[in-house]
Amino acid sequence: MKHDSHLGSALRVLDSYEGRQPLAAFLKDFFRKHPQMGSRDRRTVSAFVYAAFRLGRALPHASPEDRILTGLFLCETSSVEGLAYFKPEWDARIAAPLDEKLACLEKAGLPVSLSAVFPWPEALSTGVEHLPFARSFLKQPRLYIRVRPQRMPAVVRRLEEQGVAFEQRDDACLAFPNGTRIEQYLPDKSSYEIQDETSQHVRDFFPLFALPAGSWVWDSCAGSGGKSLLLFDRHPELRFCVSDIRPSILKNLRQRFRSAGLRDYESIPADLEKEIPAACRNKDFQLVMADVPCTGSGTWSRTPEQLFFFDPGRLTAFSERQQRIAENVAAVLKPGTGLLYITCSIFRSENESVVERLCERRGLTLLKQEMLKGYERQADSLFVAALTA
Numbered sequence: 001m002k003h004d005s006h007l008g009s010a011l012r013v014l015d016s017y018e019g020r021q022p023l024a025a026f027l028k029d030f031f032r033k034h035p036q037m038g039s040r041d042r043r044t045v046s047a048f049v050y051a052a053f054r055l056g057r058a059l060p061h062a063s064p065e066d067r068i069l070t071g072l073f074l075c076e077t078s079s080v081e082g083l084a085y086f087k088p089e090w091d092a093r094i095a096a097p098l099d100e101k102l103a104c105l106e107k108a109g110l111p112v113s114l115s116a117v118f119p120w121p122e123a124l125s126t127g128v129e130h131l132p133f134a135r136s137f138l139k140q141p142r143l144y145i146r147v148r149p150q151r152m153p154a155v156v157r158r159l160e161e162q163g164v165a166f167e168q169r170d171d172a173c174l175a176f177p178n179g180t181r182i183e184q185y186l187p188d189k190s191s192y193e194i195q196d197e198t199s200q201h202v203r204d205f206f207p208l209f210a211l212p213a214g215s216w217v218w219d220s221c222a223g224s225g226g227k228s229l230l231l232f233d234r235h236p237e238l239r240f241c242v243s244d245i246r247p248s249i250l251k252n253l254r255q256r257f258r259s260a261g262l263r264d265y266e267s268i269p270a271d272l273e274k275e276i277p278a279a280c281r282n283k284d285f286q287l288v289m290a291d292v293p294c295t296g297s298g299t300w301s302r303t304p305e306q307l308f309f310f311d312p313g314r315l316t317a318f319s320e321r322q323q324r325i326a327e328n329v330a331a332v333l334k335p336g337t338g339l340l341y342i343t344c345s346i347f348r349s350e351n352e353s354v355v356e357r358l359c360e361r362r363g364l365t366l367l368k369q370e371m372l373k374g375y376e377r378q379a380d381s382l383f384v385a386a387l388t389a
C-alpha cells in the first residue's frame, strides 16, 4: 500500500514539474503541501523522482513509472523496498554489474543506451570521455569539504568520535556520502568549507602566477567566495576585491569570509557584462579570477533534472555572455598579470572556444588549460584556463 502511495506521489511530481526551478526546491514545496508524509516517505519519493531524471535523455518514450523503476534499478546497488515490490525480478539483480543490468532491461523491452543519457558527444570539451561521463549520471556524487590549514587532525578526531563515515582524499579534502548532515557533526564552521573536490584542485593553478605579498586579486564573479577563500588559505598576505551581479550573494560571502578570518576586502556589486566598475578599473590587479556563470553541466549529476530539461540551443547565449564578461575583465590586466577563467561546464563552446577568442581579441597568452574531470570519482567537473597579459 505504502509503495503504491510513494509511486503515486512521485508520478504527481513528475507530472507537474517543468524544470523552471531546482528540483530540490520543488520537492520541498511539494512536501510542505503534503504534511502527512513523514521523513521516510519524503526520502523515498525524492529517490523515485531523482532516479527518473538520472536516466537523462534515455528512454524518452517510456512511461514515467517505467522511468522511475528503470532508474532505481540502474542507479542503486542494494535492495530497494519499492523496487522489490514492483519489480522483484530486477531487485533480485540489483547488485549485478551495470552491463548485466542493461542487458536485462533490453530483454524487458526498455533498452537504455548510455550514449542516449547524454546525447551531445560532439559538443564535449577535449578530454571528456562520452560514455564514462554519461555513466556518471547513474551515481549520486559525494559531498566534499575542504578543511582549513592546520585543522585536519581536530576535524578527523571529531568525526571519528561520532562514528561518521568519511574518506580522507588528501591533506585538505574529506568525502562523505551524499546527504550527510555535516553541520550537525562539525558545528564549528571556521574549520572547513563545503567545497567540491574538483573545485579544490583550482589551487593547482595558483603557482602559475607571480603573487607577491600585498598584491591585489579580483574575484570577479565571486558568488559566495569559494575560490577566493581557497586562495586566501594559501596566500593570506594577498588583498582581495570581490564582485558579483547579485548583492544578496555578496552578503552570504561576507558571512563566509568572516568565519574564515578574511575581514579586510573590497566588495562591489557589478554587472560585468555591461561595464567594469571604476573601483576595479583603477586598481592594479595581479590576478583576476573569472568563475563565470555557465550551464553547470559539470555538476549535473547533482541536479540531473537540468540534463533532462536542457535545450542545447541555449549554449550560444551562455558562451556569448561568458565572452562579454571575460573580455571586459581582461581589459584591466597589465602586462605580466594573470587571468584564471573557470567554468563548471563540460561544453567546448563555454570552455576552449571562449578562451581561444579571448586570446585573439585581448592579446592574452594561454599558459595552461585543463578539464578537471570529477565524473569518474563522484565529483564535479570543471574547466580551468590560466592566461597572462
Ligand SMILES: C[S@@+](CC[C@H](N)C(=O)[O-])C[C@H]1O[C@@H](n2cnc3c(N)ncnc32)[C@H](O)[C@@H]1O
Pocket (backbone or CB within 6 Å): 220, 221, 222, 223, 224, 225, 226, 227, 228, 243, 244, 245, 246, 249, 270, 271, 272, 273, 274, 291, 292, 293, 294, 325
Ligand atoms: C559559477 S558562480 C561563481 C562561484 C564562486 N566563484 C565560488 O567559487 O563559490 C558564477 C557567479 O557569477 C555571477 N554572475 C552572473 N552574471 C554576472 C555578471 N553579468 N556580472 C557579474 N557576476 C555575474 C553569478 O551571480 C554567480 O554568483
